[in-house]
Amino acid sequence: MNMNIGMSIISTILKTALRTAVINLSFLISCLLVIIAPEELRVFYKKEWFKRLSKVLNNKIVIMNVIVIISIVVIVMLENTLCLSLSPILLVFIITFEIMRIMSDKRIKFSLSKKSVVEKGLNRKDTKRVLRICTRDYLKTTSIVVVIIVIIVIISTLLNRFDFITTSRVIVSGGVRNISLRTGLIPVNDSVTNLQANTNTQTNSTIRQYIDWLLTKPNAKITNDGVVFVWENKGYKSGGSVSVKEQELSFELRARVITKKVYPRVDESIKLSSISKFLNKTLRQYLERTERFDYNELIRKRTSEIIEGSPDEFTAVSKIGFWLYKNMNYDLKMSGEEKSASWVFENMRGTCDEYSALMIAMLRSIGIPSREVEGFSYSNMEEIKGFNAHSWVEVYFPNNGWLEFDPTYGEFGSVDVTHIRVLNASVNYEWVGDDTAVLTPKKTITRTEVIDYSGKVKDIGINVSVMNNKVDIDSYNVVYAIIENKLNSYNAKCFRISENPNLIILSDREKCFVMKPKTNYTIAWVVRTKDLSSKYLYTIPISIYNREVRARTEFKSSIFFNAIKEEEAKKFAEEIESKDYELKSDVSVKCLPSEVLYEDGKTLSCYFKNTGTTNLNDLRVCFNDGLRTECRIMNLLINELKKINFTITLNLSNYVNNTKRFYITINYGANQHTNQYDKKTENKRTIFLERKILKKPYYELETDYNESKRNITLYIKIRGYNGKNEKLRIKGSSFNKIIQLNLENKGDNEIKTKEITIDINKDLLRKGNNTISIDLLFNDEHYRKYEVHKDITLFVKDKDVVGTIKYYLNMLLNWLENLLG
Structure with missing residues (x-):
């Protein structure tokens, strides 16, 4: 591991040192300019602003060096788009600055002030002096820049990255875990010449997670889309007889990822009917019906029934997640399959892929943008206990961006620290060879382990009680829990009541609900005692719990206590239980x-x-x-x-x-x-x-013309009403002209008129008859387009050779103009 880090540092330093040396050649360019064009530069020397600047910079070579060095470091180290676009400007700045610095040197000033420079240029002695100064500065500045870059690379490697947390997030817990991926590749024959493995298992840095370090074996190229391993004729041959064992290649990727539990601050959620106002073209792609997210009318109808009464988007999305979490059957036999949402809706079984597909389809069917997230997560199921590939859902909220929901594990609005998202947990291969080239990859082994875990979830509080602490052995009772939302944000939770052999639970064991910021929510279960003997006094314990918290209560049962009737218990439960729905017709x-x-x-x-x-x-x-x-x-x-x-x-x-x-x-x-x-x-x-x-827009055209020696004058009279944006198009075989008309605005349905006179040069007309098209273009209040067309024939009596040539030339130019649009 340490060797890989060291090699990475050395490689980075060598690359940046080479770039520094190349960029720093600007010093030598400056020197050459001073040597080749001393007379031209001498003009600047005489300028008043240059004299002032030279005076300011005199004996301040250190400051000038620092400015130049910083400029070079910026170009070398920062490779983003903005810096690359500024690089030419910085280079020009460095060259100019260096010329001024060289010319500010007392010895060079003396050389440039000689009369012989004007007549013959710099002599050999002066040239050597300038080159010696420039070479010294070149070596010194390059060395300083390389040292600075070495320090920056080492510090950034050790610290790796800084994590910035926005104030709109609440961090409550975190963990550190390793991800490793290992595989082998076997080209079946020897015709492969270049091989490339593209792995998309690079974890994606978000507000909830970031990469602490990432190592590869062998060295690979890390891109925004993943990690790319490339082999070019190393470890195998492109021809001849080579054994399979000699051709075996492998690669390994290891990373440490730090994740945090983040609760997005959803303090206000908008209505479903308002979401469409916030969607742009990019977001609308997450509403599309696809082959996998193929929602239909049945899914649309069932979704609307589930979210009925939801006052806002967060409540509606959570209710869909609740329904999937409670009604879908997790089926490990379908692991690796990706069924369509319509199939899942009919069969209601599958793994995380099917949970996610159906939730996305349901959300899109009611106009809520959603997309799938892939990665790893921890499961405590015996069959797949540990970290495994996993998928969940992201939902768009206009005021908060993308929030995470996991209907498989029952997490809504945020997910726990074991969820590690990756761009795409897959590897694909590319190679160059002849038609017989075949590549058979070995199975990819992915392993994830927890290194450290810290922090406690403190987003809710719970207090459990019963309707009556003492009841008859054949009686109803009500168990209820008051859940406190400690967050200044919406919070969606599910709680279960524990099973007891002496109790019958008359409603669903698990209840899910949405709490508004800083509020309490009451949930209640109606229960009935069973199989109790009249000889004993019973203490019946009950727990209310979820994955995060657990609370306990109890009540006593004996023949000496009063019984609670069913109607009385149900009425009490209905009165105390909170409601997260609001029915409104609009x-x-x-x-x-x-x-x-x-x-x-x-x-x-x-x-x-x-x-x-x-x-x-x-x-x-x-x-x-x-x-x-x-x-x-x-x-x-x-x-x-x-x-x-x-x-x-x-x-x-x-x-x-x-x-x-x-x-x-x-x-x-x-x-x-x-x-x-x-x-x-x-x-x-x-x-x-x-x-x-x-009235429907209406216009009519009246035309006439008159011929002179050089022109034909065209008279057009326009008359009509209720049109907008009127234009006149006059078109001949060698010209096409559009005139914007500014007709006088009159009242609705009132006639407006306009007379237009247009001179047409005879160079645009041929000898004899010329058909001219006159079109009046306009639209109505609904932007529907209309057109009134009229043809007029103009007759040209005389036409000389020059005029005929001009006509055909104009016709050709008009044709080219139409062709090019």
């Missing part, structure tokens, strides 16, 4: 066209989106345009958008001030919510729409 409506309708319009397109928190069944929508009423019945799932085209009848003579009002009535129905929630809702809502009614 529909947003947008109708297009939004401002103007034309007389020839036949439809009004209205978009209905369910912006509430409940699925709307048998939604009745009625449209009234004053002459007729049209009604439709539809189902609208949460965050679903549907379009309805309503037929309209328009007649401009029937409307006052050219405006028309429409009415849309939405009837949510009497039974939108179940009796379980006992939620009242407004059954009807009326929306008023007002639109301006205009």
Whole structure:
């Protein structure tokens, strides 16, 4: 390990030293300029600003050296895009600075001030002096830069990296672990000449984890996409007889990764209906339906049922994770398979890949961007105990970015420190050879181990109690837990009640819920005693627990205590248990066209989106345009958008001030919510729409022309109404001209006119008849394009040879212009 680090340091130093030597040749360039062009440089010497600068820099060679050295170090060490783009500027700066420094030297000043320099240039003695000064400075500066770079490389290697934690994160625990990957490669025949192994197992540094060190054997190239091993005719031959054993190659990658438990600070979560406002083109790709994330109408409907009542995105996403965590069956037999989401939805079994695929499909079906994360994680299942390849889900939140959810292990909004994400846990191979070249890789061995673990999770507190501490041997009771969210952030948790042979648990053993920042949440279980004898006094212990905390309580049971009835216990549980749902019916409506309708319009397109928190069944929508009423019945799932085209009848003579009002009535129905929630809702809502009614845009063209000796004058009269952005296009065989018209703005449906005079040079026309196309281009309020076309024939009587040549030349140029766009 130490040898690899040492070789890495030496390699880096040699590379940077070579680059320093090359860049530092700017000193020699400066010297050559002083020797070759002393007369030109002498002009600068006479400048007032140069005299002042020389005076300032006089006897301050150390400061000048430091400035030049820093510039070179910046170019050598920083290889990002900004520095590379600044490199030429820095080089010019170094050369200029060095010229000024050389010319500020007293001995060189004396040489340049000689009259003989003007006539003959520098003599041999002066030239040697300049070269000697430059060579000395070159060697000294190069040495200093190399020493600085050696120090920087060694320090950065020892410290490796600095970790920056943003204030929007809360770190509560952490761990250190090693990752190693080892494999062997066997070319089956001897025709392979170049071999490359691309491993994407490089861990990805995030706010939650970073790479402490990374070593490879043999040396490899580390890129943003992973680690690349390359063999070029080493260890095997490109021809002749070679044994398989001689051709065997192997590589190894080892890394130490430090991970931390990070709780994103989600102190405010937006509504589902608002997410689409924050999505750009990049984020919308994580809504796409793919071969693996192939959501369908059944998945969409089931997802909407699961998230019903969710007031915000975090609650909705967590509920989907809860449902998968509690209802999917983990099946190790499917390890290595990657089934589609639709298959998983039908069969409800699989490994982490299937959990992730179905969750992503469900989220995308309701408009929430999500993507898969690959890496390693620790499992305490006996069959796969230890670190193994694992996948989980990232979900986009507009105010917080990408948050992690693991439906396989029941972690929502953040994952534990054993989760190590990698770019892609795979290796692919490339090689160069003839048609018979075949490469057979050995099995890749990946091993992960924990080196150290520290820190405790302190995000929740728990207090467990019962409805009554003493009950009859045949009685109901209520066990409840008050969970305290200590974070200033949303927190999603699952808790279980322990099993007891003397208790029947009447609801699900495990309950999952979402807590808002700095709040308490109460969960309750109704239980019933069983198989108790009247001869004894029983103490029944109960634990409420999850992966992080556990709390215990108990109650006593005997024939001497009072019994609790079932109805009494259920009522108590319902009253104390917290609710994380909020049922609300709401529909947003947008109708297009939004401002103007034309007389020839036949439809009004209205978009209905369910912006509430409940699925709307048998939604009745009625449209009234004053002459007729049209009604439709539809189902609208949460965050679903549907379009309805309503037929309209328009007649401009029937409307006052050219405006028309429409009415849309939405009837949510009497039974939108179940009796379980006992939620009242407004059954009807009326929306008023007002639109301006205009005649369809109309224009007409009148043309005439007059011929003179050199030109033909074209007269065009335009007359019409309700158009926008009018343009006139005049096109002949050798010209194409577009004129932007600024027609006078008048009232709606009022006629506007304009007369235009255009001179056409006869060089653009051929002798005889010339067909000229005149097109009036315009659009309406809805940006629909219109065109009025008219052809006019112009007759040219006389045309000399020069005019004919000019015509064909113009025609050729016009053709090329059209061809090139």
